[in-house]
Amino acid sequence: MKNTKNLLLTALSLVVLQSCSEDETIIHLDDEVALESSYNGTRLKTLSIVPKALGNDSAAYTWKLGNEVVGNEKVLGFVSEQAGSYNLSLEIKTAAGTKTYTTTVNIAQETVTYSKHIAQVFDFLPAVGQFVNKLPAYTTGNSQTEMVANAAADLVGSAPKVISLGGFGGYVVFGFDHTIVNKPNVRDFKILGNGFAGSSEPGIIMVAYDKNKNGKPDEDEWYEIAGSEYKNPNAIKNYTITYQKPTVEDEKPNNEYIKWSDNQGNSGFKVKNSFHKQSYYPLWFAQNELKFTGTRLPDNYTDQSGNGTYWTGKQYAFGYADNASNDSEDSNIDIDWAVDKNGNPVKLMGIDFIKVYTAINQEAGWLGEISTEVGGAYDLHIK
Structure with a gap:
């Protein structure tokens, strides 16, 4: 030897x-x-x-x-x-x-220089929300493929912009030009958002490696990053929500705008507020209903004023996107936190793909729906 x-x-x-x-x-x-x-x-x-x-x-x-x-x-x-x-x-x-x-x-040894930033967006589909069709911008006639490209234009590279995932379940899937290595006893990557103290909109993070070596997150198994609320008894696994496409669009505020129902026997409406007048339903999505399934985290926004004028969002301890400020260690993610679909910890040497989806289903008064925003991501091990 x-x-x-x-x-x-x-x-x-x-x-x-x-x-x-x-x-x-x-x-x-x-x-x-x-x-x-x-x-x-x-x-x-x-x-x-x-x-x-x-x-x-x-x-x-x-x-x-x-x-x-x-x-x-x-x-x-x-x-x-x-x-x-x-x-x-x-x-x-x-x-x-x-x-x-x-x-x-x-x-x-590789023959190219790797970038620490997002290199490709593979999929993007927001749930309903006040920034949908704006972040990124929808142009009449855009297809799903074109909207994924629009999301990529905002997220890829060293100067990313923020995109919105809308309400519960809305997601984006992206990857890098290399595998992010799982280093021992340190956090491995950071996801950027627009969270700050009192304004946390947590998104669950899923990771995968390119098992079939085709460069796409297609048949590869996804693992959930088990954040601080993973074992919270109030978190709901396999939560499914269905949003109905509105039959009438109008620019006026509407408290019964988009109907939703879930697999817990609940239903209600997403509200159109006075600040954003465009459609909150993704206009490029041809079907009349949107359905998402994932882990729902407990509501984190509370009305501090008691009269609906001042809402704040609690930051969870670790493991979520758009939860902590970008300059905080709390927005850094450790691949060691990954678990399989049964909740068992998994040993991953590295990851190639990341999926983020909004994990809260809550309306916070005049602030509107809780919606995770993603503003880029990078490998913490590449300088």
Whole structure:
């Protein structure tokens, strides 16, 4: 063994590994399950390592670098912050016993300069809200594809602008030109918004890595960043809301403007206020109803005046977009907080895609609906 290198790959600690000598052989314990003798990738790019001929879905998988566990799913999303060659092992446990397989991962230096900022917007669909059709601006005839491009024009690069996600469920999906590495014991990325003390509009953050290596967040599994309210008994998992497209549009204020209903037996109306006269329903969306499902956080706005004149929004402790001011550590996100759909913590070496959606369904008097705003995002590890 030679050339000890640092590899930042797990959510737990910094793994120090040794490269393989040229004459070292890789031994497979049988032909039933196997890894390639080696895999090749590039620094700060996800390399999906898929074991061959796996037929036992009930097996337990443990990926290790040295003695450090770096993954517990069948497919490993491997990412390295440093170029080099690394020893990787896979332990598979079934009712019949445990077997271990090994391979070498070769990581080359990239030939381009990565940006820390958003590089691409993949999807955008706001719920209803007073800034919808304005942030970003809708032009008559714009399609869904064109509105995604409009959102990208505002979010991509080093000088982003704010877009609005509207009420509960409205979302945006974006990615970077590299994989954001999950470094141990530090926060990994920041999402920008327009929150400040007394004005927090929390959005839930989902993350994914490019498991199928096609550069798109299509069939990849999403993991929720479990923020401070994830285990709050008043948070509602699998909350679904449906908004009805208004049959009549008018510029006047309207307290019964857009009807909504949810899967908790509740219904009501979104209000059109006197400050924003355009349609609050996304005009490029052809269907007559919008439906979103996600985790609903507890209402966070309260009327401090008692007469509806002064509303403030409570900031949650950590883990949400548009929740804390941009210059605060509280707006930084740790990939270690990710959980799967069953609430189990997951080990992710890095992420390629981020989704943000509005997590509150509340009207705050004259302020209108609580709507998450996103004004960019960046990798905290790239300067």
